[in-house]
Amino acid sequence: MSGLPREVLKWIQSLDLTWQIKQPKWDLTNGYLIAEIFSWYFPQDIQMHSYNNGTSLDSKQKNWDLLKLFIKRHKLEIPEELIEGTIHCKEGAAPSLCERIYELLTNRKWVSDRVKKQSPEFEVDFTDSAYQMQLPMHARSTASKAIKNNLRVTEIMADPNLILSAQKAQKIINDHIQHRNIERLENPDRFNVKPTVGEKCLRRPPPQPSQPTFEAESTQHTFTGDPSQKPGGEDNPLPMSREPSVQFKEIEVKQLDKSALYNMPIQGY
Numbered sequence: 001m002s003g004l005p006r007e008v009l010k011w012i013q014s015l016d017l018t019w020q021i022k023q024p025k026w027d028l029t030n031g032y033l034i035a036e037i038f039s040w041y042f043p044q045d046i047q048m049h050s051y052n053n054g055t056s057l058d059s060k061q062k063n064w065d066l067l068k069l070f071i072k073r074h075k076l077e078i079p080e081e082l083i084e085g086t087i088h089c090k091e092g093a094a095p096s097l098c099e100r101i102y103e104l105l106t107n108r109k110w111v112s113d114r115v116k117k118q119s120p121e122f123e124v125d126f127t128d129s130a131y132q133m134q135l136p137m138h139a140r141s142t143a144s145k146a147i148k149n150n151l152r153v154t155e156i157m158a159d160p161n162l163i164l165s166a167q168k169a170q171k172i173i174n175d176h177i178q179h180r181n182i183e184r185l186e187n188p189d190r191f192n193v194k195p196t197v198g199e200k201c202l203r204r205p206p207p208q209p210s211q212p213t214f215e216a217e218s219t220q221h222t223f224t225g226d227p228s229q230k231p232g233g234e235d236n237p238l239p240m241s242r243e244p245s246v247q248f249k250e251i252e253v254k255q256l257d258k259s260a261l262y263n264m265p266i267q268g269y
Helices: 006-014 032-041 057-073 080-087 093-106 113-117 129-134 143-150 153-158 162-186 259-263
Strands: none
Touching (some): 006 093, 032 057, 032 093, 057 080, 057 153, 080 093, 153 162
């Protein structure tokens, strides 16, 4: 039985089910063995003659409709994503469902990578991305192959809404493009990615202006008016000058004697 932890495997074998679970992905998809597991703990609520061990989509839907009513009646906390993923044979959905049922029925806490994904901090992802990352780059799926692997025919048959199917396909394509972009960043030589002009340019930090020192006399200013508009404050800082200070010499100007103007003779009289 691949994909199940040892503790969960021993617990399932102790139930003595009708059929042995070899591949959870295919053996649990119709819900018959899931109903048989619940029948050991709730014999009055689960009647096995009401379930069909068929492989058609109609048999799956009928079995899981009864199981969903049972889960809702007993208020069992099983995410809807686990059930839908198990019905449509998504990667990792059936083992995660078994681990969740093991916790609920045995009251034992089992923590694994798949169970952690069901917590609110993690997004449920039942795609084959983990398997694709293990393959070499030349063997990984293309966009069309990714849609075929992750979008099951039973999903389209169960809900024939064309808009919903197109949205699911578009999400798979977006994830595929995102993974390809990550591959290009991690392996630029393989994809012949050349650096841009901006990446080739040498980036240097901008030069920091030096702080000039002022003499004590130059810092003494008299100002009258609004204090908020005072020069040198935070709003109006004083301009910094790098030129040396210039000293000016005072020039004395002699005043003209006005009495000499009155004593001068006036020409023409």
